[in-house]
Amino acid sequence: MRNQSPIANDVSTRQETNAYAVERLFSPIDLCWHEASPRERGPILAGSQPGRNTIGVHAGAFAPYRAIATVSGALSASHSPALGNTRPSVNIGPFPQWSDPGKIVALDPWGHRVVDDFAAEIASGRKVQPTIAVTDGRLMMPEIANALRARRLVADGSIVDSLGGVRVTKIAIEPVWWLPGIAERLNITETALRRALVEASGGMYPDLVARPEFKAFLPPIGGTSVYLFGDPVLGNTDTKIACRFHDECNGSDVFGSDMCTCRSYLGFAAEECVRTAQQNGLGIIAYNRKEGRALGEVVKYLVYNARRNAQSGDRAVDYFSRTEEVAGVSDMRCQELAVDVLHWLGVTRVDAWISMSNHKREAVVSAGIEIVKQVELPSNLIGSGALVEISAKKASGYFTETGA
């Protein structure tokens, strides 16, 4: 956290004087992304506040709704969030990964701690908001209740209760992109990344190009929800870890659409996470809002129709090319950015990686995190409607023990 401009330096030498409080409010604060302490790193200052260092706003994916709430008078633009009682329900970090250059670039590792780390800035009137929230919860998933009935799981009164309720830590994470780090991760220049962000969006945030001194960006995209099963003892290499990265598929996850294996894999992963937690390990599900491989649901349904209406029929061999024909690309999820959450949780090894995706696996391994065992979706959980999808994925390089 450096005050670099002459004005800022000037102000900082006089900062004990109350008369200069307003002026101090306007001093810019630069982010030093990989510093090992939050105060050296500096706070994310977003929106249009004086001294901002970040492009975009918090919960940017809902900004148009915020505009309506503001212009209709329901929300005051000068509202100051009362954060005193919102602290994380459990402590997470800091871990060495938080300041290891290049390891975390798509979220703010200090994002859940701002109410304490930046209490002085908040008190002075700066707007510093959490980008991560940590709370407790109890989940009622039909798959867990079924596993109890089938005696694959046993209620222990702590992790799983007799009704099938599962005690978890729930974490909501808003994306925060450190642009130089994102560019480095993707092997492109920061300038090319900034230009592409403006061009691919039809002119969203021209500041990305016009204001290169702002290195952080709050992209208006969906974030990540993390569920921790078992006591969240993190950063301990003795802890056995089961983990699934699950990418949103609303139709299957919520409504049980039978065209894919998404809900089945999610339910199976939850059961594996509970089992691991009951063996004193930790289960992790990271749910990423990337509907339809980050192509969106309209494209997904167009592709469903294209598959069914194809003259050659709906064949596994055409599965990915149908998406490419409609969308120009078969997948935009960018798993390279999804791994940061494991670094943030201090994870260095995943004992049971509950996924068959080669993209996800490669991203995790490339990040230096060991995968001990990859866990395939049991074939009895693959419905007949999802056979084309799973066959296509296996043919394209998805992991399978049987090599089928």
Place this chain on the structure above:
Amino acid sequence: MRNQSPIANDVSTRQETNAYAVERLFSPIDLCWHEASPRERGPILAGSQPGRNTIGVHAGAFAPYRAIATVSGALSASHSPALGNTRPSVNIGPFPQWSDPGKIVALDPWGHRVVDDFAAEIASGRKVQPTIAVTDGRLMMPEIANALRARRLVADGSIVDSLGGVRVTKIAIEPVWWLPGIAERLNITETALRRALVEASGGMYPDLVARPEFKAFLPPIGGTSVYLFGDPVLGNTDTKIACRFHDECNGSDVFGSDMCTCRSYLGFAAEECVRTAQQNGLGIIAYNRKEGRALGEVVKYLVYNARRNAQSGDRAVDYFSRTEEVAGVSDMRCQELAVDVLHWLGVTRVDAWISMSNHKREAVVSAGIEIVKQVELPSNLIGSGALVEISAKKASGYFTETGA
């Protein structure tokens, strides 16, 4: 669809000549939003294409991922979508509501038909993409299987099969905002709306202010997924209709979090929709991506902590004010815009409105759609963890038969 600029008029008089094809590609096309035919209305031309008439891009909520796909070389910026096999699986509309001024302003009623309505423009090289996709599906929801087991529902082999699979029409809708109409709906000026959209987002799409001639906007926010239960015979006032507007609550909808009634109400609504379909009616669930009352999941979890950590305890009387203290407003969902989907489906009366929300009800009734009966969530489906929420909502004006 008018070519208004002198250049455009000049070009259109020569449009038979191939030599002017390139020039024709650049002619602007204005939207005449409430025209009764798609060709009079005109196509949504988004992105940075020549002759564009709309601010933003398709699937704007995923634009940053598209940027990465483009700059990394996976996606060609000149890709031309192959839409020939993507047509809607069932016909929807047109209905008189589509051209009734003011009735539909938050989606493009012609958005599922572009491959035919604008075939000429697409063939000429313009980028016209569907904003709505319609397909068929089969849902496997545990609540329906439970209803079969409990004999509240009976499998009929058509709407519900013996395994509990439910045949549906699935529709994905991307938001398209007609800015003059949105402003009118919200009783604000278009200028104030445009300014607020830029300001509340920290400078997203300055074109909203700089280019007032572009009246349409593709906001980078989540859209709506519609599930139709039963034969989609629309626009027929004899058809009995059951309907729920369900606003996304990922933690409950997917993971069964017990802090709220969301999943319970969704499962109950699905059962009601199936029952209505089996009586030759139509069930409608519109699932709106507005996590945490459009405040986002980080704010939601912060509020959970604020409720639990409050000195006075987690009380129904404080439920809404806890959110206001953190977020400045208790709800940003703007139900006024959610009703357009009913106009789009040709619905003029809902026989069973499966919701207790006064906001949703008022929005529907204000839009001139009759609600015959409002259907409360049965008390046996309200878990103990959700009692604070449901008590607070009832006290604030939520519908309840018992007045409790």
